[in-house]
Amino acid sequence: MQLAIQENIRGIEAECGGACACATCHVYIDDAYLHLLTPPAQDEEEMLEGVAAERRDGSRLACQVIVSDALDGMVVEVPDRQF
Amino acid sequence: MQVERIVRDEHKVLLSDGQELAYETLVIATGSRARPFLEDCAVENVYTLRTLRDAEAIRAAAETTEGPVVIVGGGYVGLELAATFRTHFQRMVHVVEAAPRLLMRAASPALSALVAARHQEAGTVVHAGRCVTGLEQVDGAVSGVVMQDGEVLPAGLVIKGVGILPNQELAVMAGLDCQDGILVDQYCRTSDSSIFAIGDCCRFPEAFSGRLVRLECVQNAHDQARTVASVISGKAQPYTAVPWFWSDQLGMKLQTAGRWEDGMTCAVRDESEKGKMSFFHFSYSGQLCAVETVNHPALHILSRRMILSGVFPEISQVENVDFDLKRLLA
Numbered sequence: 001m002q003l004a005i006q007e008n009i010r011g012i013e014a015e016c017g018g019a020c021a022c023a024t025c026h027v028y029i030d031d032a033y034l035h036l037l038t039p040p041a042q043d044e045e046e047m048l049e050g051v052a053a054e055r056r057d058g059s060r061l062a063c064q065v066i067v068s069d070a071l072d073g074m075v076v077e078v079p080d081r082q083f
Numbered sequence: 084m085q086v087e088r089i090v091r092d093e094h095k096v097l098l099s100d101g102q103e104l105a106y107e108t109l110v111i112a113t114g115s116r117a118r119p120f121l122e123d124c125a126v127e128n129v130y131t132l133r134t135l136r137d138a139e140a141i142r143a144a145a146e147t148t149e150g151p152v153v154i155v156g157g158g159y160v161g162l163e164l165a166a167t168f169r170t171h172f173q174r175m176v177h178v179v180e181a182a183p184r185l186l187m188r189a190a191s192p193a194l195s196a197l198v199a200a201r202h203q204e205a206g207t208v209v210h211a212g213r214c215v216t217g218l219e220q221v222d223g224a225v226s227g228v229v230m231q232d233g234e235v236l237p238a239g240l241v242i243k244g245v246g247i248l249p250n251q252e253l254a255v256m257a258g259l260d261c262q263d264g265i266l267v268d269q270y271c272r273t274s275d276s277s278i279f280a281i282g283d284c285c286r287f288p289e290a291f292s293g294r295l296v297r298l299e300c301v302q303n304a305h306d307q308a309r310t311v312a313s314v315i316s317g318k319a320q321p322y323t324a325v326p327w328f329w330s331d332q333l334g335m336k337l338q339t340a341g342r343w344e345d346g347m348t349c350a351v352r353d354e355s356e357k358g359k360m361s362f363f364h365f366s367y368s369g370q371l372c373a374v375e376t377v378n379h380p381a382l383h384i385l386s387r388r389m390i391l392s393g394v395f396p397e398i399s400q401v402e403n404v405d406f407d408l409k410r411l412l413a
Contacts (some may be wrong), residue, residue, distance in 0.1 A: 015305055
């Protein structure tokens with residue numbers, strides 16, 4: 001999420017600044033990389049229930065995804081809306 | 084670069100380096116600043132928290148000072164710092180609040196009591212309904228906080244969290260209508276139709292009540308920016324967003340949808356066995372106006388939708404934790 005904001009990626013609002021409190025940094029993670037991420041904690045799981053766009057298997061809140069070298073090449077799709 | 088002045092009849096702003104900028108539309112988003120308090124006591128180790136630089140200074144002071152931390156002001160800023168000083172730095176912490184309870188402006192008595200209890204369990208001493216009148220010092224550094232009744236709380240570090248003042252000086256100088264905030268209409272337009280004001284610095288008519296309010300929260304700043312963008316781009320949408328707020332402290336995720344006001348009826352949804360608690364607030368006419376949740380993000384999101392759509396639960400449905408509130412929006 002921080003990367004998206006620094007690079008001004010449109011469609012990532014991140015209104016709460018990364019506190020897992022607003023569900024406006026919803027993204028779809030590439031299936032091939034999903035298993036490399038720490039699964040969502042309960043609060044993220046709850047916030048994902050309330051995302052504005054369609055929730056899919058690869059849905060995550062970008063603010064809870066920690067980027068590491070293992071994710072090199074991961075494709076992240078931005079949903080059509082955040083609110 | 085600073086703006087020195089707005090010259091409305093020439094549609095330009097004067098900058099501090101002597102440059103002039105012409106404008107067709109001007110947006111004032113000057114924010115707010117810490118309300119001055121105890122300014123005549125110029126001593127070290129006394130801080131306010133508004134910026135990243137303030138936060139860095141406070142973190143440095145947490146390492147270099149000793150003795151109790153006294154936080155003046157029991158609002159969200161003060162309480163988040165109190166939580167961090169207790170849990171992260173293991174400091175003795177006092178919170179002094181002039182109002183009879185914590186979070187007097189931002190939260191209902193129900194939420195405020197729950198938050199106060201958690202802070203007390205964490206070891207913080209809460210002094211509600213007590214005023215601070217001065218600071219004591221030793222060798223230029225703060226050593227104590229003087230209360231109105233004469234008691235002195237020993238202090239090695241003091242944080243002043245007593246609210247903000249809107250940065251409205253440029254607008255006042257330019258002759259725009261101001262009243263503890265730059266006055267705007269539902270399109271965030273000031274009394275000059277080519278000048279807008281958004282965020283902490285403006286006072287606007289709340290869509291729900293029509294009352295003029297000033298809101299200090301990031302949601303308000305973002306959504307008002309969208310309103311102004313819609314007006315400038317010719318697809319004017321009035322500002323009708325449901326406000327929301329959040330705070331993380333002592334392991335609690337506090338979230339509020341809507342705006343609580345005194346006189347509302349409170350219904351409690353008690354899921355404390357799951358670590359969750361929610362307070363639903365209804366107006367006199369039965370309208371759902373605000374929902375405060377503790378550790379319940381899903382219900383927070385749902386509440387925002389309910390308030391926006393005008394679909395409200397009955398009090399009995401709120402209180403019955405087996406009733407699925409999502410059904411109301413299905």
